[in-house]
Amino acid sequence: MRAVVTGSSRGIGREIVMRLREAGHEVTGTARDHSTDTQLNVTDPGQQARFAAQMKGQPVDLLVCNAGVYLDKNMALEAYSAEVWATTLATNVTGVFLTVQALLPSLRLAAEPKIAIISSQMASHARAPGGSYAYRASKAAALSIGRNLAADLQPEGIAVGIYHPGWVRTDMGGEEGEITVQDSAEGLINEFDVLNVATSGCFHTWDGRIQAF
16 A cells, blocks of 8 residues: 655654554655655645656555644634634645645545545534634634545545544643544554545544544
């Protein structure tokens, strides 16, 4: 299997890359800097085009859209700026779409292609405790992208899953997180394994529970 994982310089992305490689798969990890195989700022159309050219002719069996930012954690309502909103939406929403768009030709070359979008249960309309406005809105939009991609791509045999990785003890999640990076990555990979066109459009937690939209 050939996989591409965005946002793989640290945390969940790095762990997913490591585990997939240990299982014998060919994996390309991307990040905004030079800390991974391929530099890719998912918000940059030029970099997306160059990455697509690099992958041209190579089937991609699994695309994991993991790159994301959480700039407004514990941010007071009065502290929000247009820049916080713009950066969050560009990375967590536009970046997901541009990545799928760029790699669609490679996905179409695979026998059973899959797209995994890392969203969050904070995207759910059933959970609205307040705060984290930009992050919640961006992850809700990523969820919407995934659901609609699932509808459009299902006739082509491309499965799309949307996932909540858990509250993970990472730089983003904080030390108070409920689970380890290792637990999250292992559970997510299990979810990727069972994803198929029949379950396309699912919104699951890292451990397989169905999330409310």
